[in-house]
Amino acid sequence: MEIVHEYVKLRSDFGRQCLFSDRHVELLVDLAPNPKLAMQFVLKETRDLGVQGCWEMSEHEVNTKSFEYENQGINHVEGGWPKDINPLEMEQTIRFRKKVEKDEGYMNSIQVLGTLIGQCVGQNNAVDIYQEYFKDEELLDEIQEAPSVKIVNVFRDPNKEKRNITSLSWQPGGGRNLAAAYSCLELQKPTGNMSKDSYIWDLENPNHPKDVLTPTSQLICLDYNPQDLHTLVSGCVNGQIVLWDARDTQEPVAVSLLEQSHAEPVYKMIWLQSSTGTEAFSASTDGQILWWDVRELKEPTARLVLDLSRKENRNTALGAVSLEYNPTMPDTFLVGTEQGAVVYCNRAGETPTEKIVCTYDGHHGPVYAIQRNPFFPQNFLTVGDWGARIWSEDIKESSIMWTKHQMAYLTDGCWSPVRPSIFFTVNMDGMLDIWDILFKQIDPTLSVKVHDEALCSLQVHRDGCMVACGSQQGAATLIEISSGLCTQQNNEQNLLGEMLERETKREKILRASQTGEEEDRNSKESPRELLLRSDYDFHNLMESEQRRKQWESRQRHYP
Structure with missing residues (x-):
């Protein structure tokens, strides 16, 4: 049975704002129940599933204080001599030095500055200013070159x-x-x-x-x-x-x-x-x-x-x-x-x-x-x-x-x-x-x-x-x-130690399987499982080491 319902509306009413109002209930269609369809009804448990179609993102805003800049200038005179002293005249400069050295302010300034300079000299002796902080990382780049002999x-x-x-x-x-x-x-x-x-x-x-x-x-x-x-x-x-x-x-x-x-x-x-x-x-x-x-x-x-x-x-x-x-x-x-x-x-x-x-x-x-x-x-x-x-x-x-x-x-x-x-x-x-x-x-x-x-x-x-x-x-x-x-590479000794230990363990397991004796009687793993696990552990170690080197390389280029 085809259900058809006609809506009659003037062309002039198209596009107008919808005005909703109360009205009496109107029965449009009445369908009688079908008992045969009820036999096909299958009851399923309800399940809620959330679906998100885009990446979750968070937004944070910080308003920092703007840094205030100030321009200052200084008028530098050669040697710091006063205007009435000619730096080219040796007698005038010697006379002025003797006068300044007898001043009490000069002596006090020298004592204060002497303490500061001594502290700076001590820091310079305690800290190696020529230390190469990234020496090992630079060697890693050199090792990447193709091996050669001469x-x-x-x-x-x-x-x-x-x-x-x-x-x-x-x-x-x-x-x-x-x-x-x-x-x-x-x-x-x-x-x-x-x-x-x-x-x-x-x-x-x-x-x-x-x-x-x-x-x-x-x-x-x-x-x-x-x-x-x-x-x-x-x-x-x-x-x-x-x-x-x-x-x-x-x-x-x-x-x-x-x-x-x-x-x-x-x-x-x-x-x-x-x-x-x-x-x-x-x-x-x-x-x-x-x-x-x-x-x-x-x-x-x-x-x-x-x-x-x-x-x-x-x-x-x-x-x-x-x-x-x-x-x-x-x-x-x-x-x-x-x-x-x-x-x-x-x-x-x-x-x-x-x-x-x-x-x-x-x-x-x-x-x-x-x-x-x-x-x-x-x-x-x-x-x-x-x-x-x-x-x-x-x-x-x-x-x-x-x-x-x-x-x-x-x-x-x-x-x-x-x-x-x-x-x-x-x-x-x-x-x-x-x-x-x-x-x-x-x-x-x-x-x-x-x-x-x-x-x-x-x-x-x-x-x-x-x-x-x-x-x-x-x-x-x-x-x-x-x-x-x-030149020894980074972590080379540890990696080789892991390899030699793995190969030694592998050979022991093979010998034990050939002679019918287990090396470790408390272990419940078969020799084949032990071999596969040792291979898996070694390859995981190598991959983690490569990822670590790549991360260090990115840190050096993009600090």
């Missing part, structure tokens, strides 16, 4: 027959000297007429070596004494230990007896921290670690055979090719072997079982380099075969981090002494790789082609700004790296 000098072997640079050592105390050990380790290459000299180079003079070390046998390793700028200790191909004084390098200061020395080449020598500063220890492929007092090199003071069966059998001992010693942990040291294992040793032990604590096995070939992180000594770096690995002392089965296999064999590596997350490696292709594991683990941050021949050794200066690389043809290359790679 070759400063190349020190070449002056002999016709070129030899490998097997070891490098910087002079301690920020010295400007670099000692290099030259030797030939190729078995089939004749060495009868080959020079046995090694050299100490001055960084400013690459043409001629500053000093020449002439041993009875070629040197494989050498190391500056950290407590003496002129004393070096070195290991020879024939197994002897040689002590040098850089002020007199014509002949060595002392040489160990051949029958009391190593039976094979000495690959590593390290000074020990002691009150006398004369103790060192050596590692050789004959499977022995020998301790020496350089004041008396007739025989070693102690001896350790790297026999994992703890029977001190030299026939089954592992050959040592690298050493690691940290002065903060004077009784423990690490040994890298030819067989790819890292041996953890305790010097304070009395029996072979107590001296050889455990082993870490992860490389397929010799461990050419091993070093603890300067900021996290419980984590150490190993370099061997085609990759580098980072280990934790708590996990012996496997490393917690590792690089992917490289195309060329790695020969040496070390940590940066100033940045905890950076380490360096060199390989047989002549490449120097710089790794920053905090932000990039798969590939190196920077790769540099240093030489066409293989690189055999690597050493970083104590300030972290220079790197020395030794090649197979006897060229020692001095490389300067950019400031971003040798």
